[in-house]
Amino acid sequence: MSPVEQHIERHTISVLVDNEPGVLARVIGLFSGRGYNIESLTVAEVNAEQQLSRITIVTSGTPMIIEQIKAQLDRLVPVHRVRDLTLEGPFVEREMALVKVSGAGEKRVEALRIADIFKARVVDATITSFVFEITGTADDLNRFIDLMGQLGLVDLSRTGAVAMSRGTGGL
Incomplete structure (x- = not known):
């Protein structure tokens, strides 16, 4: 692997999920089961009518690990959208x-x-x-x-x- 691929980066990821029991446990389970680190985690309801919550995760890893995290989050059933705010531009x-x-x-x-x-x-x-x-x-x-x-x-x-x-x- 090249030195660029080994570079550890800090990313802020926003995950829009159904506001239902067990969703946070599934997200945390994804991280712990694969040995990914969570530097910071917050969650709150953002739309009561549609029963949606936003989970904001700050994590770090190589670019390849960050891509794996996002892909695996996106596959979880209660997840509507995964956004890597670090890559999307100003936030x-x-x-x-x-x-x-x-x-x-x-x-x-x-x-x-x-x-x-x-x-x-x-x-x-x-x-x-x-x-x-x-x-x-x-x-x-x-x-x-x-x-x-x-x-x-x-x-x-x-x-x-x-x-x-x-x-x-x-x-």
């Missing part, structure tokens, strides 16, 4: 995190200053801690979390990526 991708930071004095002031720079909102505050809500790209969240780690990070809860293509195209 919007966001994550959200709740970040709890404890500290007093200068560290407390610094945490608020950094949160302001990253446009994180304070959603809970006590005398000794803050819980910040931050939304952005995975890189934005990683940088914010790293900085808060130096100031007294206590707890962290993070969503997976949600994504959609830019422009007028829909489901």
Whole structure:
């Protein structure tokens, strides 16, 4: 194989599925059964009338593995459409995190200053801690979390990526 084929790429894949019991388990089973890694996974209903949900999966692999993942997803019965947003062109991708930071004095002031720079909102505050809500790209969240780690990070809860293509195209 050529070196290009061995290159590991990160892809965001959007899968439109029937909103019914067991669909997510089948999708996850496809990944685990073949040893594919899921970096991030989110799922939510997107059309109640048609009972459709969107599963957004962030995965990585060689171009050949990514093609296999998409082909196998497309063969699952409850799947309506598989879209590789990474290859289709510009898309919007966001994550959200709740970040709890404890500290007093200068560290407390610094945490608020950094949160302001990253446009994180304070959603809970006590005398000794803050819980910040931050939304952005995975890189934005990683940088914010790293900085808060130096100031007294206590707890962290993070969503997976949600994504959609830019422009007028829909489901």
